[in-house]
Amino acid sequence: MRSRYSAFVVGDIGYLIKTLHPDKRQVDDEVVLRQTIEQTRWLGLKIIAHKSAENNATVEFIAFYQDDVIGQLHERSHFIKQNGQWFYVDGEMLPAVKLSRNDLCFCGSGKKLKKCHSV
Numbered sequence: 149m150r151s152r153y154s155a156f157v158v159g160d161i162g163y164l165i166k167t168l169h170p171d172k173r174q175v176d177d178e179v180v181l182r183q184t185i186e187q188t189r190w191l192g193l194k195i196i197a198h199k200s201a202e203n204n205a206t207v208e209f210i211a212f213y214q215d216d217v218i219g220q221l222h223e224r225s226h227f228i229k230q231n232g233q234w235f236y237v238d239g240e241m242l243p244a245v246k247l248s249r250n251d252l253c254f255c256g257s258g259k260k261l262k263k264c265h266s267v
């Protein structure tokens with residue numbers, strides 16, 4: 149999950165496609181991913197919950213991005229492991245979460261949210 153987030157940040161489309169489950173790949177994946185990457189300025193990632201078994205895993209996370217205001221992509225992602233490799237299968241979109249202004253900021257600055265990316 150973290151490695152897919154990092155790939156979004158640096159624009160590593162090859163990695164994103166390689167870690168997408170083969171059944172879920174579409175012919176226009178590369179174009180869609182390129183657009184997403186060009187149009188999105190990611191600010192940080194917060195992992196909310198992580199459950200994994202031998203061959204499947206669920207990761208709930210919030211990825212923060214800069215839009216007119218700061219946006220949240222809050223998702224529960226499903227991964228499966230096949231032939232020793234983890235693949236992203238799909239995800240459920242979840243509602244945005246209200247953050248506490250005294251929590252550490254999602255951007256990793258080490259400052260409290262209210263002194264950093266406060267909205």
Ligand SMILES: [Zn+2]
Nearest residue numbers: 253255264265
């Ligand atoms: Zn911040």
